[in-house]
Amino acid sequence: MNDLPFLDLTLFLPLVGALVMVLIPKRWEALLRLAALVVTTATFVASLGVLASFESGTPGFQQVTELSWIPEWGIGYITGVDGVSLWMIMLTTFLMPLCILTSWTIKTQVKPYFILLLTLETGMLGVFSSLDMFLFYVFWEAVLVPMYFLIGMWGHGRRVYAAMKFFLFTLAGSLFMLLSILYLYFASQGSAAAPTFDYRSLVGTPLALEVQILLFLGFFASFAVKVPLVPLHTWLPDAHTEAPTAGSVMLAAVLLKMGAYGLIRFGIAFFPDAARLLAPAIIALAIVGILYGALIAIVQHDVKRLVAYSSVAHLGFVVLGLFVGTIQGMSGGILQMLNHGLSTGALFLLVGALYDRRHTREISEFGGLARSVPVLAGIFLIVVLSSLGLPGLNGFAGEFLVLLATYQSYGWWVIPATFGIVLAAIYLLWAYQRVFHGAVSIEANRNLEDFRMREYVMFVPLVALIVAIGVYPKPFLERIEPSAKQIVRQLNDASVIPETRGLAEAP
Amino acid sequence: MMGVQGEVAAGFEPVLAPLIIGLPLAGAVVLLIFGKRIGRLSGVLACGTIGLAAVAGLLNFIALLGAPEESRSTTQHLFDFISVGRFQTGVDLLLDPLSLVMVMVVTGVGTLIHVYSIGYMHGDPRYPRFFAYLNLFASFMLLLVLADNLLLLYVGWEGVGLCSYLLIGFWFDRPSAAAAAKKAFLVNRIGDFAFLIGMFVLFGAIGSLTIGQINEAAGALSAGVATTAALLLFAGATGKSAQIPLYVWLPDAMEGPTPVSALIHAATMVTAGVYMVARFSPVFEASGGTALTVVGVIGAATALWAALMACTEYDIKRVLAYSTISQLGYMFLALGVGAYSIAVFHLVTHAFFKGLLFLGAGAVMHALDGNTDMRHMGGLRRPMPIVGYTFMAGWLAITGVIPFAGFWSKDAILAAAWVEGNYVLWGVGVFTTLLTAFYMSRLYLRVFEGPLRTPEGTHAHDAPLTMAIALVPLGVLSVAGGVINLPGLLTLEHFLEPVVGESLAPEGALAFILSGIALVVAVAGIMLARSIYMASGAEARRARFVRPMAPLVNGARHKFYVDEIYGRLIVLPGKRFALFCADVLDRRGIDGIVNGTATLIGRTSQGLRHIQTGYVRNYAATFLLGVVAVFSFLILRVVAG
DSSP: OOSSOHHHHHHHHHHHHHHHHHTSOTTOHHHHHHHHHHHHHHHHHHHHHHHHTOOTTOOSOEEEEEEEEEGGGTEEEEEEEOTTTHHHHHHHHHHHHHHHHHGGGOOSSHHHHHHHHHHHHHHHHHHHHBOBHHHHHHHHHHHHHHHHHHHHHHOOTTHHHHHHHHHHHHHHHHHHHHHHHHHHHHHTTSSSSOOOOBHHHHTTOOOOHHHHHHHHHHHHHHHHHHTTOTTSOTHHHHHHHHSOHHHHHHIIIIIHHHHHHHIIIIIIHHOHHHHHHHHHHHHHHHHHHHHHHHHHHHTOSBHHHHHHHHHHHHHHHHHHHHHSOSHHHHHHHHHHHHHHHHHHHHHHHHHHHHHHHHSOOBGGGOOOHHHHOHHHHHHHHHHHHHHTTOTTSHHHHHHHHHHHHHHHHHGGGHHHHHHHHHHHHHHHHHHHHHHHSSOOOSGGGTSOOOOOHHHHHHHHHHHHHHHHHHHOOHHHHHHHHHHHHHHHHHHHHSSOOOTTOGGGGOO | OOOOTTOOOSOOOOOSHHHHHHHHHHHHHHHHHHHHHHTTHHHHHHHHHHHHHHHHHHHHHHHHHHSOGGGOOEEEEEEEOSOBTTBOOEEEEEESHHHHHHHHHHHHHHHHHHHHHHHHTTTOTTHHHHHHHHHHHHHHHHHHHHBSBHHHHHHHHHHHHHHHHHHHTTTTTSHHHHHHHHHHHHHHHHHHHHHHHHHHHHHHHHSOOBHHHHHHHHTTSOHHHHHHHHHHHHHHHHHHTTOTTSTTHHHHGGGSOHHHHHIIIIISGGGHHHHHHHHTHHHHHHTTTHHHHHHHHHHHHHHHHHHHHHHHOOBHHHHHHHHHHHHHHHHHHHHHTTOHHHHHHHHHHHHHHHHHHHHHHHHHHHHTTTOOBGGGOOOTTTTOHHHHHHHHHHHHHHHTOTTSHHHHHHHHHHHHHHHTTOHHHHHHHHHHHHHHHHHHHHHHHHHHSSSOOSHHHHTOOOOOHHHHHHHHHHHHHHHHGGGGGOTTSSOHHHHHHHHHOOOOOOOHHHHHHHHHHHHHHHHHHHHHHHHHHTSTTHHHHHHHHHGGGHHHHHHHHTGGGHHHHHIIIIIHHHHHHHHIIIIIIIIIIIHHHHHHHHHHHHHHSHHHHTTHHHHHHHHHHHHHHHHHHHHHHHHHHHHHO
């Protein structure tokens, strides 16, 4: 299918880079930074190979590597990519160099910091490309550790509290998932074969509905914390706010997507009957999240916390799309995972840029910044507009498809969900007004440095992508669609399919 | 009166149609990125792109006129847009009589206002940025009117909203401007929220968002679905076109530079709702009367309501803003009685005279160092004759004096209402004509006639060349623009008929009687204003005139407290609820349970309590070690075979 194993290269380059960096003396901070940048950029280039050899139009896994690992336990090293994971992998590798660049301002413990970031990258990529449940679980937990230290050691004020909260929440969720995985593993034994962790063999496992529901809930516990769904979200504002900028970006852009990704890959694919049965409840939670997250975001006075709560709302749209049971919803939800990663990632980077200049995140400490940092203000506005779903920018394409699908399947439920876009405009534009508009009232805001070259390098590609997806989403959607269609079919086929899900059967 | 849109015959060959949108868009992008380096030439560049877009529009217009009537509609596919499964949309342009009339208005008036802005914005430190936004606006507006499907129309719709936001808040240092910009965006978002759902309903019922297919299938919709969809779309229109209940953003939008008020908040963007309703007239028709009745009643009510507030306002721009709301109300009144082509006719003449009036007001402000208070003005026609006389043309046009442009279109609206049997709407319309004549005469007389009231007035300079270039053509159009719909000539109504159907008009004596009434009422309004503002003893007469209506006048002066009511009823409770969610529900509620549980666990395991923070760290370190160990083991296995 492809000449080079680009996927595995992408997966392990950061880890190898991290190991090499262990050898660099910690005083050579400039070299450490540069090494991290080179490694992550190389990783991105390698992932472009994955993208280039990706064949759109086919639903199954591509670029599969299968190595025997511990055959007696049914564990293999199996990786692959499909329309669900492709953009998550690309998002991760794309954002990581930007995170390295934004971390140029990190001055303490530079060496472990960058090593942890690189380790984190391999962990995240592993989550998205593992096709073996054991491998997946290892990567899933492996992500937790570097992130815990990133928050706990390089974070702001209440970092220890935030890190612990993050850790305990996610760990508590994962335990249930582990039990579910083990159940699946032993259930796969039966007839002819030995038990296996191979995702592809596990997918078709016939399970009684009660068992499905239980196992689904086991996975769901883990993913719903990660996404997060209300009311399991309270770790998020603390973790996002206290984390260093790169940590916040990775948390919002990628770690939350691990939850959404898990819901698709495992929740729906393993347990379609349970997923269908519970869909209305999950959709209700998603809609509550859209409104609840947005309402709370409105009254935040810390910019970073505001962005954090906006994630709760935005991920509500994602989950909504995944569970409405149509191809438009699923594709829109998956596209929205990418979009949220870009927009919210960019927002955290920008808040970081503000923090670097003023060492505060309090909205009331700003005001009139459009005068002193016009370029930053302009980029910030574009990102804000993308986040509030302005047509022509990336956020709209996903949200629109999700809402359209919600109407198709659930009729007037779409009203509260759509109201989320009004609330998004309120919290974002109000905050923007208070930070950037009006006269400069605090002296410290008067003479700030506008974008530096490093920041242009970070934001030009980001904005370009934000516009590109908004104007011409086709290359993105057409790679998602076949896989989305297959999952929707799994979701709908298993037993009774409500007639209203007409769109799912589209040609 | 049925719309017959959608029956595309062979179509005609479009001429470089993408350039109509592409040129101003390219101008905007170039100016956004390189504006600082381009500097003073930004204005010229922006005028060039919109001017060339106007030429491209004209070429297509000519091509269309050259085609036989049945093939005067064509679509051009550019590229695919959001498409998944059965939902397919493209960036497709629709060129037909309606869209090209709109293109001519937007590019024509748009070019004039671009040129005017060169003079008006001269010396502004963010001069290039202004033209970037203006160009961006033009491209979105053109996208809106040329879109072949509802989704693309919505892209333009929100895009012009964005530009409106950017331009209202152009002088963002002023807190009032920043607040007005945000208010405009948010109020419009509420309308757009309904618009979006309307789109879902239409797609759900019809399976397509293409204008042609929607209108073709509209007739087969059940009345309930059609009414729902039509009213949702119309709710969107009440936002963009500033109708009750969402009109409140437009008066505040006057914080923007005056050319913006002329272009966006008078001539073009705010008419998008009118265009949209006319465009989807078959959907409104399919509702079996309900939707159109709502449109007509809201239109008439808005026309009257805004005119009342215009009568007591002292800010020259705000008077014009209320007047715009009121005139848009007339257009919706026309739509409500099924006179779609007449609504578009009034849209066109209104673009001429209201664009002109705003530009004239801008010239006055320019001459008086930004003063907008009419009480400080007077007698300005003599020091600034170009502005004075062109403004006079605009005043007579909006007032509805024969033969000025506004007379023909407004008269046609009132006549259509009468012929449709909507005597109440007709009555409201006629009464509003009286108010219109009154408040516009009050404005004109206070500003341009009578004695000079301030020292600045004596040396007020007339419009500089770039401004005059815009004022004079618009003045001419305000005088003679009515010819586009004079019977016997090339009539606009006839031209639009293939798209929006025929509008009813009275015949014979009735036509003359109705016109006569409208005219007499207009003249009465002018005389009233003259007698209480200009003639000798005006002060005393004014006091006598106002006294019996004191509560009404006082209410109008406070904008009938609508902003305050919205604040109390919606904004404040909303904010309180958000605070409740954040502080009580989230922090003390959900997070309280979380922390409480943690504390509880901590207490029960006394031994761990004193090393609580270190606990996780140790755990994590152990975990990390475990992961490393497992990994090493596994990797070794692979390496070993």
